[in-house]
Amino acid sequence: MAQNILQHxxxxxHQTPPFEQISEESYLPSFKALIEEAKKEIDRIVNDTSIPDFYNTIVSLEKSGSQLGIVSHIFFNLNHAETNERIQGIAREVSPLLTEYSNDIWLNASLFRKVKQVHDSQNRDELSHEQNQLLDETYKGFVRKGALLERTARERYREITTQLSKLTLQFGENLLAETNAFQLHITNADELAGLPDGVMEAASALAKAQGKDGWIFTLQFPSYMPFMKYAENRALRKQMYMAYSKRGNNENQHDNKDLIRQIVNLRVEKAQLLGYKSHAHFVLEEHMALHPDKVNSFLKELLDASLDVAKQDVKDVENYALQHGFEGTLQRWDYAFYSEKLKAVKYGLDDEATRPYFQLEKVEQGVLGLATRLYGITFKESKAISVYHNEVKTYEVFDTDGTFLSVFYVDYFPRTTKQGGAWMTSFRDQHHDGSGDVRPHISIVCNFTRPTDKKPSLLTFNEVQTFLHEFGHALHGMFSKVTYESLAGTNVYRDFVELPSQIMENWATQKEWLKDVGVHYQTDEVIPDELIQKIIDSENYQSGYATVRQLSFGMNDMAWHSLEEPFEGDVIEFEKQAMAPTELFPTVEGTAFSTGFAHIFDGGYAAGYYGYKWAEVLDADAFEAFKENGIFDKDTAQAFRREILEKGGTAHPMLLYKNFRGHEPSIDPLLKRCGLKK
Incomplete structure (x- = not known):
């Protein structure tokens, strides 16, 4: 029966989710039933009268609630990629239940005594390296989730975590609502001046879909970004910019400012309950960086290396604008427009010059083909695997020896039911269940340029890079070769998880690979060498500006999560001060960054956003190995697979990295790649 299918x-x-058989009504009763079932599994561990050991305690705990985990993956993936008011309502009801269930485990004194007994008395020589890692991570997990707290503090911990589960969920719902609430409806063709044909076609198609004349532009990236780059109408660029930059800051029912105050204050309180100065101190203990001081020093080192270059980048764009009729002060809604024009002058290149060569289907072939060329794996599209939306495609992935490796879902296009951005996720992580190797179900979700009646989906070069990035995460999940699910795939330190994704982006500027993916959608002409060279030559265009922009996000994150006292101040003023060292433009009243910063207030990157730049150091250094041995060198790829991609969280990331590279990473390859160091 439909209402029971989730419980079995x-x-x-491949035991993939049968989406067409899952009714929305079945989620809530299934969650409740599976939580009760999982609680009974915990009770059996607690009530076991035999002497606690690694298997009857740690492994049993690891395996408990497995079906609940699968249903949670399905439900929350849909809440991000294909949501509606009913799904959101269920999420608001279910999230506190799951938090309560989680707390019932971590704060179970009897269970913790058993875990501690195994941790303290286990003969470590009897366990494999991975088993020792699981034992240590399990014990740390209990301690970091309140197991050592006294009774009153435990109850407060429960309250805090329950509130946080609700507040972070609400932040994401508000942001999606704000993104969907705005549309720029244009009926005067004169106001479209400068916009490429493909951009106008997409806007026209959206208007027609809504039964309207003219053109509709939205705050979804494939609509928003081209408008900001190409629309000559400055007033409309400002209107779009203001709408995008005021999301969550409109003094309405979707305003996120008070949620931010509540979230950061609860995170401070939770961290201090557990004995840490700040949320950043708590989080970074489980990161490669280890301490806020090290993160701040790293961000400052990069800022010192890039700020002067960034200021010159902005000056170059401003000078170009002034030489071409612009008057006044260059504002944020002017920058992308004039930057794109200057890029076209300097390199004879813009997104529209390359877009015809990056048809999504060809790029997909090239990205999957790159994995085949490097790792020998193959992809077979399957119509037999159920999907949650008719735009989603599925592949069966097979290893070099023909054995099944993974299911791979791809979901490419924006929808009002989908959150913005791009991400990799899973419906099931790899692990061993006692009878064999359970292979993963991996998904990437994107917001790429849609096809129109006249043209297929033609990607910008940035979208090609995004595809490679998320696919790198996917490979990390697909190649996982561990025993225990909690250590599988991308379950690694947050400042290490971006290495497998960001290293893939390097192939986007390699001539040999671009020849594979760059085929003109009308003429089948392979992308010419001249155009490829322009892409390569322009790789470091505005690299100083781009670096400082990323650093501003990391500094914003660290400021919010380094708080040691409750924050009751002005959210806008706080972020302004936090990001001041990176500021390159005049302040725009009414706008906010933090209110739309889903990575840290509705994602897993709190006190971890710096990890994108940290991982760039790793990926630039790691890609040197491919450049030294050949960018398609199978031995290098196999070493990367064996030492990094297969290992998940079974060892410390620096050990894994040194096993692959032979040394700790240097920042020099990144600075050279970005043109910040000769």
């Missing part, structure tokens, strides 16, 4: 192992190809 799926009788489908």
């Amino acid at each position: 192992r799926f009788d489908t190809l």
